Each structure stands twice: as C-alpha cells, then as structure tokens.
Amino acid sequence: MTAVLSAQRLGCIALGFVFVAAGFAFAGTQDAGNKRDPFESLLRERASQTVVSTAGAFCLVIGTLRVNGIVKSPNGLIAVVTNSTGRTYFLQEGARLCDGSVEKISMDGVSFHEEGKDAFGKPVEHQVNKRIYSSPGEQQ
Numbered sequence: 132m133t134a135v136l137s138a139q140r141l142g143c144i145a146l147g148f149v150f151v152a153a154g155f156a157f158a159g160t161q162d163a164g165n166k167r168d169p170f171e172s173l174l175r176e177r178a179s180q181t182v183v184s185t186a187g188a189f190c191l192v193i194g195t196l197r198v199n200g201i202v203k204s205p206n207g208l209i210a211v212v213t214n215s216t217g218r219t220y221f222l223q224e225g226a227r228l229c230d231g232s233v234e235k236i237s238m239d240g241v242s243f244h245e246e247g248k249d250a251f252g253k254p255v256e257h258q259v260n261k262r263i264y265s266s267p268g269e270q271q
Contacts, residue, residue, distance in 0.1 A: 188220050191228045193243045198261045201238055208236040231259075239263060 200211040231245040240262035
C-alpha cells in the first residue's frame, strides 16, 4: 500500500502487480521469474551469433582498398592502405580482412587472398595483387 501511495505521489502510474518508480521495480502477486529483466541489454542475448565488425581492419573489403605505401619495420613490412571513405589502415602479413587476408607484402605492392561465393553459393578463392599508386603530381 505504501508503494502505491508513493507511486501516486511521484506521479507514476501503478499497474496492479508491477510498477516502476524512480528506477526501482516493485513486483506484486505475479511471478517475475519467467520474465525478462527490462533493464538488461538485449545485445547480450545474441552473443552466440556471428557478429560483423564495423570498425578496424576486419571491416575492409579487398576490392575497395588502395595501397598508398609500404613501411619497413623491425617486425617486417607494413602496408599503408586506404578504403573508399579515405580512412587509412596499416596491415601486416596474415591480417584478416572482411573477405580475405593479406598474403604477401613486397616493396612494390600487396598480395591479398580473397575468399567469396559465386552466384550458386560455391566457395571461390583467388589472389588479388594491388600495386602502390603514385601520389598526385609524382612521376613514375
């Protein structure tokens, strides 16, 4: 009774067996054990499903990449690439991408291993070589 009175005093609507006032849930006669917690995130229930990344190198599609340069580091060669939106990424050999992986990096370009499916759903794999493009105004 005091919970209903305080809910009315706060301007909340009391719905018989369950109501929420100032972030606190008060359960009445109905069993709340079989109901989902309304404050629990819905995304956690889908954790077992495959999640497609929308950030980082894993979201890169090989067909949209442009190789801007190669950097020599103590750990090997690193490819400097940009996607269709102009965002820059640094890739090492073996890096996993959305539709394949980085197979080999050389001083003049990058070799990708692209994986996909044809129109009939049959897996298709092939190698894509991308060379370094010259900058505007630079002579080849």
